Amino acid sequence: MTLLGDAAHVMSPFAGEGANLAMLDGAELALALAARPGDTEAALAAYEEALFPRSEESAAESAANLDTMFGEKGLEQMVAFFTSGPAAQ
Numbered sequence: 001m002t003l004l005g006d007a008a009h010v011m012s013p014f015a016g017e018g019a020n021l022a023m024l025d026g027a028e029l030a031l032a033l034a035a036r037p038g039d040t041e042a043a044l045a046a047y048e049e050a051l052f053p054r055s056e057e058s059a060a061e062s063a064a065n066l067d068t069m070f071g072e073k074g075l076e077q078m079v080a081f082f083t084s085g086p087a088a089q
């Protein structure tokens with residue numbers, strides 16, 4: 001069994017990347033299979049090796065954004081977010 005999308009790397013929606021990653025997983029899986037005709041196991045191994053490192057960055061961003069919004073200091077952090085930077089000037 002091989003997994004892709006949320007089944008492989010579910011995360012909160014606060015990085016806005018879950019659907020993007022799911023589509024990329026599908027494309028990468030298709031490319032891996034097409035590059036290794038007759039060797040499905042090697043294709044799945046190559047796909048799975050890259051799968052988790054690829055999603056790790058978004059998962060970390062998603063977790064950090066979740067904390068920014070709903071953590072103990074969520075309100076203060078969101079106020080700081082909206083009152084600093086180019087959007088607030």
Ligand SMILES: Cc1cc2nc3c(=O)[nH]c(=O)nc-3n(C[C@H](O)[C@H](O)[C@H](O)COP(=O)(O)OP(=O)(O)OC[C@H]3O[C@@H](n4cnc5c(N)ncnc54)[C@H](O)[C@@H]3O)c2cc1C
Binds near residue numbers: 005013
């Ligand atoms: C509020 C919210 C906002 C989001 N915003 C973004 C965003 O801005 N950008 C972004 O990229 N991503 C966003 N996401 C994440 C994105 O929606 C998911 O990462 C993406 O839909 C995952 O796709 P998937 O195909 O892996 O899983 P899913 O879309 O969950 O598809 C799985 C499918 O399998 C079906 N299923 C489940 N069990 C069975 C079964 N036993 N038999 C048959 N079918 C079954 C389900 O009904 C479903 O249709 C958001 C998610 C949420 C909740």
